[in-house]
Amino acid sequence: MSDRAENLILALPGLLLLAVAFFVPIAQMLLLSVQGEEGLTFANFTRFLGDPYYLGVLWRTVRLSLLITAICALIGFPLAYIMARVGPRMRLWLIVLVILPLMTSVVVRTFGWMVLLGRSGLVPDILRSLGLAGRNFSIMQTESAIVIGMVQVLLPFMTLSILGVVSRIDTRLEEAARTMGCGFGATLRTVVLPLALPGIVAGSLLCFTLSASSFVTPNLLGGSRIQVLAASIYRSVTQTLDWPFAAAQAVILFVGVLLILVPYARLGGGTR
Structure with missing residues (x-):
């Protein structure tokens, strides 16, 4: 038996699981999205793309996902760099602190943010005591609350993705740049950042896709008036029972x- 045949046999269970768990549901969703009373129709897509409300929901979903991804990258890169350059013991503790939130349910963490960001929560109380907010100020049911909650949820994915790349960068490259007259900031910008770009791209892929498809955190922190596409799909399934329209929204998402992922993936491939 050839090596290719052996590799195919070994990969066959995983390929079958992928087909059953991913491709079959996607195919069913595609078929459901074009089903109508008179057979195949694109009326569900026309309804979505012709309604300013749903276009606004789509734009909010993309805009918030890009913003959340950018904030995660801005925080995750320096954090990953520090984790890669400190001693082994400190690095271990920092990794534990980054991974620890992943061991807690997203629902529990989101309820924690609801307590902190609510009208009588800690964050509004601090802002009111500093004179920066009024008596009825609340961050809940705003886009800011969604961004704060989602950044906390997705930051570990970005940080660990960048850490895996930065930890493999030879520190002698930074020393050479400092010897040639570069300051610390210039060394990060001209040496570390370009070499860490594959990790940033990988982390951005994870953060954007998870943020765009997230339902629990945006729904609890944003409320019913700050709709994202995942919440709109859920409402179409559970409230209006319009499954074909929900499938069309899922296909659009x-x-x-x-x-958005294809250019990111090409960028990541070009940096290797």
Whole structure:
């Protein structure tokens, strides 16, 4: 038996699981999205793309996902750099602190943010005591609350993705740049950042896709008046029972994520 045949046999269980768990549901969703009373129809897509409300929901989803991804990258890169350059013991503790939130349910963490950001929560109380907010100020049910909660949820994915790349960068490259007259900031910008770009791209892929498809945190922190696409799909399934329209929204979300992921993936491949 050839090596290719052996590799195919070893990969066959995983390929079958991928087909059953991913491709079959995607195919069913595609078929459901074009089903109508008179057969195949694109009326569900026309309804979505012709309604300013749903276009606004789509734009909010993409805009918030890009913002959350950018904030995670801005925080995750320096954090990953520090973790890669400190001693082994300190690095271990920092990794534990980064991973620790992942061991807690997203629902529990989101309820924690609801307590902190609510009208009588700690954050509004601090802002009121500093004179920066009024008596009825609350961050809950705003886009800011969604961004804060989602950044806390997704930051470990970004940090660990960048850490895996930065930890492999030879420190002698930084020493050479400092010897040639570069300051610390210039060394990070001209040496570390370009070499860490594959990790940033990988972390951005994870953060954007998870943020765009997230339901629990945006729904609890944003409320019913700050709708994202995942919440709109859920409402179509559970309240209006319009499954074909929900499937059409899911297809639009899926295609929209793919359109953004392809350039990211090419960028990551070009940096290797």
